[in-house]
Amino acid sequence: xxxxxxxxxxxxxxxxxxxxxxxxxxxxxxxxxxxxxxxxxxxxxxxxxxxxxxxxxxxxxxxxxxxxxxxxxxxxxxxxxxxxxxxxxxxxxxxxxxxxxxxxxxxxxxxxxxxxxxxxxxxxxxxxxxxxxxxxxxxxxxxxxxxxxxxxxxxxxxxxxxxxxxxxxxxxxxxxxxxxxxxxxxxxxxxxxxxxxxxxxxxxxxxxxxxxxxxxxxxxxxxxxxxxxxxxxxxxxxxxxxxxxxxxxxxxxxxxxxxxxxxxxxxxxxxxxxxxxxxxxxxxxxxxxxxxxxxxxxxxxxxxxxxxxxxxxxxxxxxxxxxxxxxxxxxxxxxxxxxxxxxxxxxxxxxxxxxxxxxxxxxxxxxxxxxxxxxxxxxxxxxxxxxxxxxxxxxxxxxxxxxxxxxxxxxxxxxxxxxxxxxxxxxxxxxxxxxxxxxxxxxxxxxxxxxxxxxxxxxxxxxxxxxxxxxxxxxxxxxxxxxxxxxxxxxxxxxxxxxxx
Numbered sequence: 416x417x418x419x420x421x422x423x424x425x426x427x428x429x430x431x432x433x434x435x436x437x438x439x440x441x442x443x444x445x446x447x448x449x450x451x452x453x454x455x456x457x458x459x460x461x462x463x464x465x466x467x468x469x470x471x472x473x474x475x476x477x478x479x480x481x482x483x484x485x486x487x488x489x490x491x492x493x494x495x496x497x498x499x500x501x502x503x504x505x506x507x508x509x510x511x512x513x514x515x516x517x518x519x520x521x522x523x524x525x526x527x528x529x530x531x532x533x534x535x536x537x538x539x540x541x542x543x544x545x546x547x548x549x550x551x552x553x554x555x556x557x558x559x560x561x562x563x564x565x566x567x568x569x570x571x572x573x574x575x576x577x578x579x580x581x582x583x584x585x586x587x588x589x590x591x592x593x594x595x596x597x598x599x600x601x602x603x604x605x606x607x608x609x610x611x612x613x614x615x616x617x618x619x620x621x622x623x624x625x626x627x628x629x630x631x632x633x634x635x636x637x638x639x640x641x642x643x644x645x646x647x648x649x650x651x652x653x654x655x656x657x658x659x660x661x662x663x664x665x666x667x668x669x670x671x672x673x674x675x676x677x678x679x680x681x682x683x684x685x686x687x688x689x690x691x692x693x694x695x696x697x698x699x700x701x702x703x704x705x706x707x708x709x710x711x712x713x714x715x716x717x718x719x720x721x722x723x724x725x726x727x728x729x730x731x732x733x734x735x736x737x738x739x740x741x742x743x744x745x746x747x748x749x750x751x752x753x754x755x756x757x758x759x760x761x762x763x764x765x766x767x768x769x770x771x772x773x774x775x776x777x778x779x780x781x782x783x784x785x786x787x788x789x790x791x792x793x794x795x796x797x798x799x800x801x802x803x804x805x806x807x808x809x810x811x812x813x814x815x816x817x818x819x820x821x822x823x824x825x826x827x828x829x830x831x832x833x834x835x836x837x838x839x840x841x842x843x844x845x846x847x848x849x850x851x852x853x854x855x856x857x858x859x860x861x862x863x864x865x866x867x868x869x870x871x872x873x874x875x876x877x878x879x880x881x882x883x884x885x886x887x888x889x890x891x892x893x894x895x896x897x898x899x900x901x902x903x904x905x906x907x908x909x910x911x912x913x914x915x916x
Contacts, residue, residue: 505530505586507575509568511548512536520544524568526575526595533588537595539571581607585649589691606692609646610636612683624825627832635679638663648693651684656699656708670713677710718854719867725749725913727850741842743800744816745861750797750910752789753862756836760818765811767793770904794907865910872909 508527516522521542528535541564543551556562578594579586585607594606606612613636620629639646642662656677663673681700687693701707720728728746733739748754757777766774773788791797806817814820818835819828840857847856854860869878 505579505582505591507572507579509539509572510536511543511545513545517542522548526571528575528579528588528591530586530588530591535588535592537575539568541567583607583649585647585693585697587691587694593691606687606690607647607649609648609651609680609683610640612648612687613639616683616686621825624828626825626829630829631675632679635676638668638676639680648684648687649697651680651699652697653699653706653708660711670711674710674712681710718860719864720852720854720856720860722868722871722913724850724852724854725864725868727852728846728856729913731846731850733846737838738842738846740804741839742846743804744839745843745856745858747797747800748858748861749865750794750800750907751791753865754791755862756839756858757832760814760816760832760835762815763811764805764809764813764815766815772797792904792907794904794911796911797907868910868913869906874906878906 506529508529510525510527512523512525519542521544523542524539526537526539528537543564547561547564550556550558550561551565551568556565575591575595578591582590582594613632617629617632617636620626620632639659642659643650660673660677663676668676684693684698684700688695688698699708701709703709728742731742733742744756744759747759748756751759751772754774755776755778758774761777762772762774766772770793772791772793774791775788801815805815806813812821818831823831836858843856843858847854
């Protein structure tokens with residue numbers, strides 16, 4: 416009887432049968448009624464039969480079932496359930512919503528979703544009269560139009576149930592909203608698949624021509640697949656990340672490589688996080704002190720050339736044009752705020768305006784919201800290198816050093832950039848050995864040497880941060896813009912005078 420009352424009056428109340436049966440109040444009322452019934456019967460059989468039999472019959476047949484029905488309603492009200500534990504699994508019900516009739520006199524059919532005390536209703540975009548709704552449950556429905564509506568309602572219900580199943584432990588009301596209102600269940604499964612999300616992001620990088628970043632993410636994806644064949648976002652937990660880090664260490668991967676792969680994975684997880692595919696509480700990355708997974712960082716020893724080594728490179732006689740070109744590209748980076756080689760190769764004559772050179776770093780051109788160009792004074796050594804190695808066509812859209820051209824594809828630009836940097840490093844390392852310089856003279860050392868030289872000369876870290884184009888020194892942003900062009904000229908002169916002792 417209790418089950419029929421709870422299940423038949425409202426589909427949304429079906430889930431409350433279990434807490435009803437387990438209700439301590441119901442158990443107490445049942446036992447108390449039986450005890451009173453027996454006691455009174457033994458005390459005075461005739462009197463009991465005459466006055467109390469009808470009352471207790473009414474109590475059993477009506478009061479207890481009515482209380483059960485009330486409890487069903489009560490347990491469905493999230494505001495009345497304080498202190499009651501909810502089932503962590505989402506449930507879906509189809510509701511004939513009689514609260515407000517439509518202008519046609521019909522009532523809307525709605526999909527109700529219950530989860531952790533929350534309830535949301537979604538329009539099924541169909542309405543019925545009370546008579547039509549009652550006919551819907553008939554086993555042999557003859558009305559063809561109602562049959563079609565029943566099939567449609569069943570389809571809506573199945574879609575909701577499929578989404579709940581696909582989301583699994585990652586279910587949230589917000590994620591259900593997104594997927595139920597505008598996505599198919601196949602897309603739901605793809606959204607849960609980390610590797611599918613990786614591949615989608617890699618395709619996006621390829622379309623944007625970010626070939627270097629694309630290769631990095633492909634390497635991270637390959638490594639993850641070697642560790643585990645299938646991966647859902649619900650599987651990306653702190654223990655999983657720790658296990659994956661241990662696996663890579665056993666594979667002989669450096670801390671730097673491990674950091675790159677895990678930062679790639681974090682980006683994919685962050686995208687899923689922004690799309691409400693994963694629960695905020697389950698986000699695994701963060702500080703170790705907060706019981707999150709902290710991506711390891713390599714303590715790289717930063718090496719820079721001292722002034723004597725720099726002077727050797729400045730005044731040396733190169734053995735051939737290839738070595739001279741490599742040396743001058745290295746020096747161009749040194750004179751231009753430690754400019755990255757990719758930025759040097761992307762320079763166009765249009766970047767030069769008057770006495771200054773302006774550029775936005777290729778590394779951050781798509782990630783920074785505010786793209787503030789770096790300003791560099793065109794000192795005499797910089798002008799000499801441009802004059803010596805620059806292309807003859809000095810139109811604004813032409814590349815300064817001719818490493819790239821406008822006809823190249825992103826893949827060709829990526830390949831040529833890598834090969835050119837390898838060539839520069841090869842010639843510079845040979846030059847360094849010939850000049851008896853202990854520190855490897857790679858392009859990265861040129862960048863670091865610029866910063867270290869300025870530090871040794873008393874230039875503030877704020878200026879250096881600005882010259883690098885870093886955005887992490889937020890506390891110095893208030894006065895970073897206060898450096899004048901005259902100050903930048905003075906710094907450029909300071910570097911120029913190194914060659915003259």
